[in-house]
Amino acid sequence: MQSIDLRGVSCPTNFVKAKLALEDVDNGTTVRILLDDGEPVKNVPRSLKADGHKLVGLKQADEGHYILELVTAEE
């Protein structure tokens, strides 16, 4: 599965980077996005949801960051 690592990237750069990376991903693909704890994990999932992607999972890794799993928008 493709991963987009946004650890160490702050808002709003992380969201814009995610958007740019997702431009190259086919519709309906499952992608994993790594996000820092704090503001990034509060803001980025919600913004990606508003862009039409389907959020299917969010788990905290042992190292403290979050792993967001989403299916890219159908159109």
Place this chain on the structure above:
Amino acid sequence: MSDDKQTKLDLGNLKAGGFIKERGKDLFTVRLRVPGGRMTVPRLKKIAEVAEKFGGEFVHLSVRQSIELININYKNFDAVVEALGEKNQKVASCGARVRVPVACGGCEYNPNGLVDTQKSALEVDEKLFGTPTGHHKFKVAFAGCPFDCPKSATNDIGFQGAIEPQLDKSACISCGLCAKSCVPKAIVMDGDNKPELTAEQCIWCGDCVKVCPTEAWSVRKKGYTVRIGGKWGRNPLVGTLFATFLPEENVSDFIAAVLDWYKQKAEGLGRIRLGDTIIKEGPEALLDHLRGQFPENIVVETIPPQIIATQVGK
């Protein structure tokens, strides 16, 4: 002075105030009416044109979201009003009247906004603008959520957008983001790793709904939290809680009801603000007055507006 040099002015334009004497001779600041701070681009262009023709080198953006034209000669009042009128731009109020409402950007484009504060500000401005209180100024502000950028509780009546959340446990993926985002810690994850809400601790900010990746949290009830009796200045007061989840469509009636009470109770007390009137009469008197008309929204009890000491450390 001969008759043909006598300046003629339409004094009707000055009725609600908004023309404020500057230092020196003949010059005035003209405060424009910009409810909620929303300014269409064509109006902005017209204002720039009028400022260039009749005003000084700059305009001033007031603290309450108005554009103020600076250095306007009183002889040009009628021409300024007429030119602004071409794009439907009106002059604001000052003095002991209902002022132009302040509002945040609202909810149309701002992802934080829970209610349509822009609509409320426009409606209140249309219905109550310039109403004389008989006593003192009367300020209203609308905040779209409990972040409260407009500092609603420092107004005579402050409205703050609020939602009551509800949970659909079957849609919850146990990510824990709601509990993590809940500033007052009203949500904690229970033994089954599902969120549990303690309603008494909730401040109705909606962060759980906003942050939820699966829409397991949704809006059960929406409206305004209403605080009354605030003001700033030399003797600041913070307004206290009088109503919860007031429906957006009841806002103008609510303000009118508070104004009725204020006009009556402040009679004979001179130049007194609403908050000081509440301190004098007791908050129960105002709660009772409002309860008949808004039984579902008025709180059971409250405390008087709270005095803020500004000379701390003196």
